[in-house]
Amino acid sequence: DTEVTQTPKHLVMGMTNKKSLKCEQHMGHRAMYWYKQKAKKPPELMFVYSYEKLSINESVPSRFSPECPNSSLLNLHLHALQPEDSALYLCASSRQRSRAETQYFGPGTRLLVL
Amino acid sequence: GDSVTQMEGPVTLSEEAFLTINCTYTATGYPSLFWYVQYPGEGLQLLLKATKADDKGSNKGFEATYRKETTSFHLEKGSVQVSDSAVYFCAPVFPLEDYKLSFGAGTTVTVRA
DSSP: OOOEEEEOSEEEEOTTOEEEEEEEEOSOOOEEEEEEEOTTSOOEEEEEEETTEEEEEOSOOTTEEEEEEETTEEEEEEESOOGGGOEEEEEEEESSSSTTOOOEEOOOEEEEEO | OOEEEEOOOOEEEETTOOEEEOEEEEOSSOOEEEEEEEOTTSOEEEEEEEOSTTOEEEETTEEEEOBTTTTBOOEEESSOOGGGOEEEEEEEEOTTTTTOBOOOOOEEEEEEO
Protein backbone atom coordinates (compact mmCIF):
# COMPACT_ATOMS: atom_id res chain seq x y z
CA ASP A 1 0.00 0.00 0.00
CA THR A 2 1.52 3.30 -1.10
CA GLU A 3 -1.34 5.57 -0.20
CA VAL A 4 -1.19 9.04 1.25
CA THR A 5 -4.59 10.46 2.15
CA GLN A 6 -5.50 14.13 2.47
CA THR A 7 -8.58 15.84 3.85
CA PRO A 8 -10.51 17.81 2.89
CA LYS A 9 -10.44 17.53 -0.91
CA HIS A 10 -11.71 21.06 -1.33
CA LEU A 11 -11.73 24.02 1.04
CA VAL A 12 -13.11 27.52 0.69
CA MET A 13 -12.19 30.01 3.39
CA GLY A 14 -12.30 33.71 4.07
CA MET A 15 -9.27 35.75 4.94
CA THR A 16 -10.17 35.83 8.64
CA ASN A 17 -10.85 32.10 9.00
CA LYS A 18 -8.73 29.45 10.66
CA LYS A 19 -8.69 26.01 9.06
CA SER A 20 -6.48 22.93 8.97
CA LEU A 21 -5.40 20.52 6.28
CA LYS A 22 -4.70 16.92 7.24
CA CYS A 23 -2.43 14.28 5.76
CA GLU A 24 -2.03 10.66 6.78
CA GLN A 25 0.13 7.73 5.75
CA HIS A 26 0.47 4.22 7.14
CA MET A 27 3.54 3.09 5.26
CA GLY A 28 5.89 3.60 8.19
CA HIS A 29 7.51 6.53 6.43
CA ARG A 30 9.54 8.88 8.63
CA ALA A 31 9.71 11.88 6.29
CA MET A 32 6.68 13.97 5.36
CA TYR A 33 6.35 17.03 3.14
CA TRP A 34 4.00 19.88 2.31
CA TYR A 35 3.99 21.37 -1.18
CA LYS A 36 2.03 24.19 -2.77
CA GLN A 37 1.11 23.97 -6.44
CA LYS A 38 -0.32 26.82 -8.47
CA ALA A 39 -2.11 26.14 -11.73
CA LYS A 40 0.16 25.01 -14.57
CA LYS A 41 3.25 25.17 -12.34
CA PRO A 42 5.38 22.52 -10.64
CA PRO A 43 4.96 21.92 -6.90
CA GLU A 44 6.93 24.17 -4.56
CA LEU A 45 8.28 22.72 -1.35
CA MET A 46 7.00 24.37 1.83
CA PHE A 47 7.99 22.19 4.79
CA VAL A 48 9.78 18.93 5.50
CA TYR A 49 9.47 16.84 8.64
CA SER A 50 11.93 14.09 9.42
CA TYR A 51 11.29 11.79 12.39
CA GLU A 52 8.55 14.20 13.51
CA LYS A 53 10.95 17.15 13.64
CA LEU A 54 10.79 20.10 11.31
CA SER A 55 13.82 19.85 9.01
CA ILE A 56 13.10 22.43 6.35
CA ASN A 57 10.98 25.55 6.25
CA GLU A 58 11.28 27.17 2.85
CA SER A 59 10.72 30.68 4.20
CA VAL A 60 6.98 30.15 4.26
CA PRO A 61 4.89 32.98 5.78
CA SER A 62 3.81 32.43 9.37
CA ARG A 63 0.15 32.28 8.37
CA PHE A 64 1.01 28.67 7.44
CA SER A 65 1.84 26.58 10.50
CA PRO A 66 2.80 22.90 10.15
CA GLU A 67 2.42 20.28 12.82
CA CYS A 68 3.48 16.64 12.98
CA PRO A 69 1.69 15.07 15.98
CA ASN A 70 3.01 11.57 15.25
CA SER A 71 4.83 9.61 12.58
CA SER A 72 1.64 9.00 10.55
CA LEU A 73 0.03 12.43 10.61
CA LEU A 74 0.90 15.82 9.23
CA ASN A 75 -1.25 18.92 9.59
CA LEU A 76 -1.08 22.33 8.03
CA HIS A 77 -2.84 25.05 10.02
CA LEU A 78 -4.03 28.06 8.06
CA HIS A 79 -4.80 31.49 9.48
CA ALA A 80 -5.39 34.90 7.90
CA LEU A 81 -4.63 33.68 4.40
CA GLN A 82 -4.56 35.89 1.33
CA PRO A 83 -6.28 35.26 -2.01
CA GLU A 84 -2.89 34.53 -3.58
CA ASP A 85 -2.61 31.52 -1.26
CA SER A 86 -5.30 29.79 -3.30
CA ALA A 87 -3.66 26.67 -4.72
CA LEU A 88 -3.48 22.89 -4.58
CA TYR A 89 -1.74 21.77 -1.38
CA LEU A 90 0.00 18.44 -1.70
CA CYS A 91 1.31 16.19 1.03
CA ALA A 92 3.98 13.58 0.40
CA SER A 93 5.92 11.01 2.38
CA SER A 94 9.06 8.92 1.95
CA ARG A 95 10.77 6.19 3.98
CA GLN A 96 13.38 8.69 5.00
CA ARG A 97 15.14 11.72 3.60
CA SER A 98 17.78 10.44 1.23
CA ARG A 99 18.94 10.77 -2.33
CA ALA A 100 17.23 7.69 -3.70
CA GLU A 101 13.97 7.51 -1.76
CA THR A 102 10.70 7.93 -3.64
CA GLN A 103 8.25 10.52 -2.39
CA TYR A 104 4.62 9.35 -2.49
CA PHE A 105 2.06 12.09 -2.99
CA GLY A 106 -1.51 12.44 -1.82
CA PRO A 107 -4.33 13.70 -4.06
CA GLY A 108 -4.12 17.19 -2.61
CA THR A 109 -6.46 19.74 -1.07
CA ARG A 110 -7.70 22.42 -3.43
CA LEU A 111 -7.88 25.65 -1.44
CA LEU A 112 -9.74 28.79 -2.43
CA VAL A 113 -9.28 31.93 -0.31
CA LEU A 114 -11.93 34.59 -0.77
CA GLY B 1 24.12 25.90 -8.92
CA ASP B 2 22.32 22.67 -9.67
CA SER B 3 19.41 22.94 -12.09
CA VAL B 4 17.04 21.01 -14.36
CA THR B 5 15.75 21.95 -17.80
CA GLN B 6 12.66 20.22 -19.13
CA MET B 7 11.11 20.52 -22.54
CA GLU B 8 8.04 22.71 -22.24
CA GLY B 9 4.82 21.95 -24.02
CA PRO B 10 2.16 21.70 -24.69
CA VAL B 11 2.63 18.55 -26.72
CA THR B 12 -0.29 17.20 -28.75
CA LEU B 13 -0.11 13.75 -30.31
CA SER B 14 -2.34 11.21 -31.98
CA GLU B 15 -2.88 7.79 -30.43
CA GLU B 16 -0.08 5.30 -31.14
CA ALA B 17 2.41 8.09 -31.80
CA PHE B 18 5.91 8.12 -30.28
CA LEU B 19 6.43 10.45 -27.32
CA THR B 20 9.69 11.89 -26.09
CA ILE B 21 10.10 14.58 -23.42
CA ASN B 22 13.60 15.94 -22.95
CA CYS B 23 15.11 16.51 -19.51
CA THR B 24 18.67 17.64 -18.84
CA TYR B 25 20.37 18.69 -15.63
CA THR B 26 23.41 20.52 -14.35
CA ALA B 27 24.80 19.18 -11.10
CA THR B 28 27.76 18.98 -8.80
CA GLY B 29 27.87 15.28 -8.12
CA TYR B 30 25.38 12.67 -9.28
CA PRO B 31 21.69 13.15 -8.66
CA SER B 32 18.94 10.59 -8.49
CA LEU B 33 16.45 11.15 -11.29
CA PHE B 34 12.67 10.84 -11.17
CA TRP B 35 9.75 11.27 -13.55
CA TYR B 36 6.40 12.06 -11.98
CA VAL B 37 3.04 12.24 -13.76
CA GLN B 38 0.01 14.29 -12.77
CA TYR B 39 -3.33 13.32 -14.29
CA PRO B 40 -6.05 16.00 -14.45
CA GLY B 41 -7.40 16.86 -11.01
CA GLU B 42 -5.04 14.50 -9.17
CA GLY B 43 -1.82 14.50 -7.17
CA LEU B 44 1.54 13.35 -8.48
CA GLN B 45 2.44 9.72 -9.10
CA LEU B 46 5.90 8.31 -9.52
CA LEU B 47 6.29 7.12 -13.10
CA LEU B 48 9.85 5.84 -12.95
CA LYS B 49 13.25 6.55 -11.47
CA ALA B 50 16.97 5.88 -11.81
CA THR B 51 19.58 6.34 -9.13
CA LYS B 52 22.88 5.81 -10.94
CA ALA B 53 24.44 6.18 -14.35
CA ASP B 54 23.17 3.83 -17.09
CA ASP B 55 20.18 2.74 -14.99
CA LYS B 56 17.00 2.45 -17.01
CA GLY B 57 13.69 3.11 -15.33
CA SER B 58 10.51 1.75 -16.90
CA ASN B 59 6.81 1.64 -16.09
CA LYS B 60 3.53 1.53 -18.04
CA GLY B 61 5.44 1.45 -21.35
CA PHE B 62 7.49 4.54 -20.47
CA GLU B 63 11.27 4.39 -20.30
CA ALA B 64 14.12 6.71 -19.37
CA THR B 65 17.86 6.07 -19.12
CA TYR B 66 20.25 7.93 -16.81
CA ARG B 67 22.89 9.30 -19.20
CA LYS B 68 25.83 10.71 -17.25
CA GLU B 69 27.73 11.74 -20.41
CA THR B 70 24.93 13.98 -21.63
CA THR B 71 23.45 14.71 -18.15
CA SER B 72 20.05 13.71 -19.45
CA PHE B 73 17.04 11.59 -18.48
CA HIS B 74 14.69 11.79 -21.45
CA LEU B 75 11.27 10.15 -21.14
CA GLU B 76 10.01 8.01 -24.03
CA LYS B 77 6.99 5.92 -24.92
CA GLY B 78 6.62 4.08 -28.16
CA SER B 79 2.86 4.17 -28.57
CA VAL B 80 0.79 6.61 -26.53
CA GLN B 81 -2.86 6.25 -25.56
CA VAL B 82 -5.51 8.82 -24.74
CA SER B 83 -5.11 7.81 -21.09
CA ASP B 84 -1.51 9.11 -21.17
CA SER B 85 -2.81 12.67 -21.36
CA ALA B 86 -1.28 14.34 -18.30
CA VAL B 87 1.44 16.68 -17.07
CA TYR B 88 4.89 15.09 -16.77
CA PHE B 89 7.56 16.41 -14.40
CA CYS B 90 11.25 15.60 -14.45
CA ALA B 91 12.59 15.88 -10.91
CA PRO B 92 16.20 15.30 -9.93
CA VAL B 93 17.32 15.01 -6.33
CA PHE B 94 20.64 16.83 -6.21
CA PRO B 95 23.13 15.66 -3.58
CA LEU B 96 23.90 19.19 -2.43
CA GLU B 97 20.27 20.34 -2.32
CA ASP B 98 19.32 18.67 0.94
CA TYR B 99 17.52 15.74 -0.73
CA LYS B 100 14.79 17.95 -2.17
CA LEU B 101 12.97 17.13 -5.39
CA SER B 102 13.87 19.85 -7.91
CA PHE B 103 10.97 19.87 -10.34
CA GLY B 104 11.26 20.82 -13.97
CA ALA B 105 8.65 23.16 -15.43
CA GLY B 106 6.38 20.29 -16.46
CA THR B 107 5.22 19.20 -19.90
CA THR B 108 1.53 18.98 -20.71
CA VAL B 109 0.80 16.09 -23.06
CA THR B 110 -2.53 15.68 -24.84
CA VAL B 111 -3.21 12.53 -26.84
CA ARG B 112 -6.06 12.65 -29.37
CA ALA B 113 -8.03 9.59 -30.40
